[in-house]
Amino acid sequence: MNTTLALAAEFPEFDIQSALARIGSEADWIGLRYVQETTHRRSVRNGKPEDNSVTFERGVMVEARVDGQLAYAGTSDLSEKGLREATRQAVRLARISAPHKAMTFTDRHRPQAVGRYLSPHRAGLDTQSLGEFTDRLIAASRHLKVADKIVNATAEATLVETRLQYASTNGSDIDEQFLLVACNFGVTAQDGGVTQRRSLNGPVARCRQAGLEFFDFEALYAECERAGVQALELLAADDCPNETLDLVLAPDQMLLQIHESIGHPLELDRILGDERNYAGWSFVRPEDFGRLQYGSHLMNVTFDPTVEGQFASYAFDDCGHAASREHLIKDGLLLRGLGSLESQSRLGLPGVANFRAASWNRAPIDRMANINLEPGSGSLDDIVAAVERGVYMESNISWSIDDYRNKFQFGCEYARLIENGRFTQVLKNPNYRGVTVPFWQSLTRVGGTSEMFGTPYCGKGEPSQIIRVGHASPPCLFTGVEVFGGGL
Amino acid sequence: MSFLSEIRAVFDRLAESAFAELKTGEALNLNLSGEDQTYVRFNDSKVRQATQVRQTTLSLTWQSSGRKVEYSYDLSGQQEWDLATLHSLMARARSEVRVLPEDPYLVPLENHGASDRHHAGRLPVDEEIMATIAGETAGTELTGFFASGPQFRANRNSAGQNHWFSTESAFLDYSLFTINASGENKAVKGLYAARDWNRDEFLAAVEASKNCLPLLRSATRPVAPGEYRVYLAPAAVSDIVGMFSWGAVSYNAWKKGDSALQRLIAGDARFSEQFSLRENFELGLTHRFNTLGELPPADLPIIERGQLKNLLVSSRSAKEYGVESNAADPAGWTGEYLRSAEVLPGELAEADVLQALGTGLYIGNLHYLNWSDVQSARITGMTRYACFWVEDGVPVAPIRDLRFDESLYRIFGSELEALTRESRLIPSVDTYYRRSLGGRKIPGALLQAFRFTL
Numbered sequence: 001m002n003t004t005l006a007l008a009a010e011f012p013e014f015d016i017q018s019a020l021a022r023i024g025s026e027a028d029w030i031g032l033r034y035v036q037e038t039t040h041r042r043s044v045r046n047g048k049p050e051d052n053s054v055t056f057e058r059g060v061m062v063e064a065r066v067d068g069q070l071a072y073a074g075t076s077d078l079s080e081k082g083l084r085e086a087t088r089q090a091v092r093l094a095r096i097s098a099p100h101k102a103m104t105f106t107d108r109h110r111p112q113a114v115g116r117y118l119s120p121h122r123a124g125l126d127t128q129s130l131g132e133f134t135d136r137l138i139a140a141s142r143h144l145k146v147a148d149k150i151v152n153a154t155a156e157a158t159l160v161e162t163r164l165q166y167a168s169t170n171g172s173d174i175d176e177q178f179l180l181v182a183c184n185f186g187v188t189a190q191d192g193g194v195t196q197r198r199s200l201n202g203p204v205a206r207c208r209q210a211g212l213e214f215f216d217f218e219a220l221y222a223e224c225e226r227a228g229v230q231a232l233e234l235l236a237a238d239d240c241p242n243e244t245l246d247l248v249l250a251p252d253q254m255l256l257q258i259h260e261s262i263g264h265p266l267e268l269d270r271i272l273g274d275e276r277n278y279a280g281w282s283f284v285r286p287e288d289f290g291r292l293q294y295g296s297h298l299m300n301v302t303f304d305p306t307v308e309g310q311f312a313s314y315a316f317d318d319c320g321h322a323a324s325r326e327h328l329i330k331d332g333l334l335l336r337g338l339g340s341l342e343s344q345s346r347l348g349l350p351g352v353a354n355f356r357a358a359s360w361n362r363a364p365i366d367r368m369a370n371i372n373l374e375p376g377s378g379s380l381d382d383i384v385a386a387v388e389r390g391v392y393m394e395s396n397i398s399w400s401i402d403d404y405r406n407k408f409q410f411g412c413e414y415a416r417l418i419e420n421g422r423f424t425q426v427l428k429n430p431n432y433r434g435v436t437v438p439f440w441q442s443l444t445r446v447g448g449t450s451e452m453f454g455t456p457y458c459g460k461g462e463p464s465q466i467i468r469v470g471h472a473s474p475p476c477l478f479t480g481v482e483v484f485g486g487g488l
Numbered sequence: 489m490s491f492l493s494e495i496r497a498v499f500d501r502l503a504e505s506a507f508a509e510l511k512t513g514e515a516l517n518l519n520l521s522g523e524d525q526t527y528v529r530f531n532d533s534k535v536r537q538a539t540q541v542r543q544t545t546l547s548l549t550w551q552s553s554g555r556k557v558e559y560s561y562d563l564s565g566q567q568e569w570d571l572a573t574l575h576s577l578m579a580r581a582r583s584e585v586r587v588l589p590e591d592p593y594l595v596p597l598e599n600h601g602a603s604d605r606h607h608a609g610r611l612p613v614d615e616e617i618m619a620t621i622a623g624e625t626a627g628t629e630l631t632g633f634f635a636s637g638p639q640f641r642a643n644r645n646s647a648g649q650n651h652w653f654s655t656e657s658a659f660l661d662y663s664l665f666t667i668n669a670s671g672e673n674k675a676v677k678g679l680y681a682a683r684d685w686n687r688d689e690f691l692a693a694v695e696a697s698k699n700c701l702p703l704l705r706s707a708t709r710p711v712a713p714g715e716y717r718v719y720l721a722p723a724a725v726s727d728i729v730g731m732f733s734w735g736a737v738s739y740n741a742w743k744k745g746d747s748a749l750q751r752l753i754a755g756d757a758r759f760s761e762q763f764s765l766r767e768n769f770e771l772g773l774t775h776r777f778n779t780l781g782e783l784p785p786a787d788l789p790i791i792e793r794g795q796l797k798n799l800l801v802s803s804r805s806a807k808e809y810g811v812e813s814n815a816a817d818p819a820g821w822t823g824e825y826l827r828s829a830e831v832l833p834g835e836l837a838e839a840d841v842l843q844a845l846g847t848g849l850y851i852g853n854l855h856y857l858n859w860s861d862v863q864s865a866r867i868t869g870m871t872r873y874a875c876f877w878v879e880d881g882v883p884v885a886p887i888r889d890l891r892f893d894e895s896l897y898r899i900f901g902s903e904l905e906a907l908t909r910e911s912r913l914i915p916s917v918d919t920y921y922r923r924s925l926g927g928r929k930i931p932g933a934l935l936q937a938f939r940f941t942l
Contacts, residue, residue: 052588056559056573071538073539073542075542082564093526102531102535188744195863274531276631277677398858400858401870403889462633
């Protein structure tokens with residue numbers, strides 16, 4: 001028997017329109033969101049199998065509107081009885097919370113929407129055998145281990161198949177199917193008391209909507225060897241200097257810089273204060289839209305779920321709002337926030353189609369999707385050539401920012417000193433810190449070629465949710481940044 | 489039949505059916521987790537989102553021929569479908585293990601006994617709690633999160649072990665906001681958690697939080713980056729202790745070069761004699777059995793009077809490295825993490841904290857911690873919520889949030905002046921995927937110096 005990576009065929013179909021027709025209720029409006037997701041985790045460590053697991057999630061979130069209040073009930077019991085009970089619970093919660101509601105809901109918060117979406121891909125999970133894929137991961141971990149000083153070499157892949165269907169009593173009928181892949185190839189090198197980590201662009205930064213064609217193993221093997229060699233270089237490297245100078249960030253660190261200091265502060269539910277008990281508030285005020293010079297004139301940032309193959313692309317968000325590309329920041333000026341139809345009506349400001357839930361058991365909230373820094377011009381070499389003294393950093397390893405998204409400190413895996421327009425020595429333990437708006441206003445060069453990255457692990461919300469985001473960026477130059485290294 | 493007894497019967501039926509299907513040389517480990525929860529989030533004392541979630545996840549670990557595969561799925565509650573899925577996954581497991589390489593660190597399943605614990609609770613009625621929270625906190629800009637209902641964890645395996653743990657409890661995790669004389673937002677954080685929800689106790693807790701607001705309304709005292717004497721309240725110390733679970737106390741992480749305690753383990757760095765950290769399941773915040781059904785010691789010292797006593801060792805790590813297991817859980821985000829941590833208290837009376845601090849910073853909460861240099865056990869993060877400038881033992885003004893970057897070896901070592909006599913029991917309020925169990929018991933900490941950088 002040829003055991004492929006595919007699994008989903010073993011589970012039965014769910015007819016959402018039939019379910020909606022049969023549940024009945026006293027609510028003014030009902031919506032059903034069905035989520036079926038199969039997540040494969042395949043990992044090896046030092047040539048040995050570590051994790052071979054598959055998680056299968058399947059359930060429905062019922063939304064009910066009563067007296068202008070929406071409430072939710074999630075269930076994995078997909079029988080008519082189970083869905084009726086969940087509907088009863090959603091109606092009950094809507095009714096008892098209506099006297100204390102934060103806003104009044106109408107049909108405009110749940111527009112009628114009909115459409116389909118399918119992730120672009122060439123090779124489905126049924127096109128490769130599990131045995132062959134595992135052998136490839138084992139080979140990758142061996143390519144990572146370039147010397148005895150590599151004490152840990154991990155090669156792991158996550159493969160996700162998602163089916164999301166949405167139907168409502170005002171005629172919505174959405175069916176979106178996603179095929180998502182992510183990978184993590186990394187090493188730890190150790191020599192005496194010194195330890196350094198290196199990976200391919202940081203843990204799980206490589207993630208896309210794609211099929212198995214994403215895994216070009218022959219190319220990956222070469223990259224794994226390079227990561228192993230760089231980890232050894234880091235063992236022997238000097239610490240990053242403690243100094244204020246020019247900073248060049250590679251696209252795989254720009255992903256984190258964009259995520260934390262643009263994506264999160266622009267979420268309208270944070271600006272409204274929904275998140276201030278947990279993830280935090282924002283320094284951005286409603287009156288800042290259209291007025292705040294967020295960064296230099298080189299800063300152009302878009303919300304774009306329409307990019308083919310990017311990790312957080314989709315056709316509709318989870319209230320049926322059709323997705324489109326929008327400029328959040330143009331020539332450095334803040335124009336638009338990341339807010340759903342609900343947040344838009346509460347704030348009276350334009351937003352985007354970004355109402356998303358982590359799975360069937362969570363209500364949607366405002367989420368960034370693909371947030372991209374649009375390219376400028378020139379190559380990385382051109383940028384480096386413009387630097388007299390600076391540091392170039394790659395691949396995030398540490399992240400922290402305050403609850404208003406102002407004071408941040410980020411660390412990277414790998415750095416190079418730049419002197420007189422050229423890369424010189426390798427530096428270990430590179431960190432930098434700053435404050436969001438002054439930092440973005442110090443943006444003086446934006447490269448001409450973007451690279452796409454993302455993360456499957458953006459956390460937010462009460463109850464908490466982990467969601468996928470995508471970020472594309474070219475390399476960028478910032479001037480006058482405080483950088484520093486390790487030590488007590 | 490109650491939800492808990494119903495799901496327990498379902499689990500027994502599924503387990504018996506699965507175990508009966510096994511052939512010679514095959515073994516199966518089953519874990520069940522789930523909840524029936526009301527989740528309500530509040531903004532400005534109004535209901536922003538109310539959600540009911542009933543969910544049960546069955547995880548199965550299949551072993552045969554020295555190989556292992558794992559699956560998990562959401563139970564539907566429909567016996568026929570759930571059984572069919574289980575048997576379908578078992579068939580899949582048989583075919584997968586044939587094509588996977590042998591796992592040299594596989595831990596054969598054993599019978600680690602049985603346990604059965606249920607903590608019954610008296611929970612508030614949803615309608616009443618919404619009215620109480622909205623009514624009693626109106627005008628305080630309460631933003632927060634209420635969760636209430638039963639949770640359960642269970643484990644059975646084909647060697648015969650059988651563990652069950654369930655609990656019924658509720659919490660409100662909240663912040664009260666105000667604007668101070670400098671025009672800045674300020675907040676105080678509160679948490680009321682109980683198995684037996686008591687309306688009067690709950691209102692008293694909220695009232696105590698409200699009493700902090702007048703001080704928060706004072707004009708902000710600018711504090712420049714630098715080193716200051718600080719008092720870290722238990723919630724702040726708890727966040728720092730949480731970093732020990734980011735690989736620091738994991739034996740496996742140490743062997744992989746990822747532990748932040750490498751220097752302590754090597755004897756190149758030390759903690760204060762005042763600092764003792766242990767895993768203490770007697771706190772009653774979570775089940776003792778791990779995902780393999782093993783029972784770790786009820787009380788396991790990790791650091792005792794500044795000296796390392798134990799790292800957390802799962803049976804898988806034990807097999808890989810040829811050491812003894814202490815039944816740490818190999819699962820979870822990092823594996824081998826603290827599930828019920830306790831920092832032993834000191835001698836400083838909480839009532840004397842401000843006087844002992846003298847002039848410096850009172851830090852109520854921290855936020856968004858991460859390693860800034862793993863090798864040096866250095867952590868960065870932010871102050872948050874009720875943080876004050878204190879002069880001669882008197883809190884005089886709130887501060888603007890500050891970023892710190894500081895080493896565990898200074899926080900719990902060279903700079904640790906005293907720990908409080910009183911400790912706080914801080915249950916976990918995490919809700920990723922499902923409501924968490926566990927928590928920490930933590931005293932406050934007075935430090936001679938703490939580094940703020942931004």
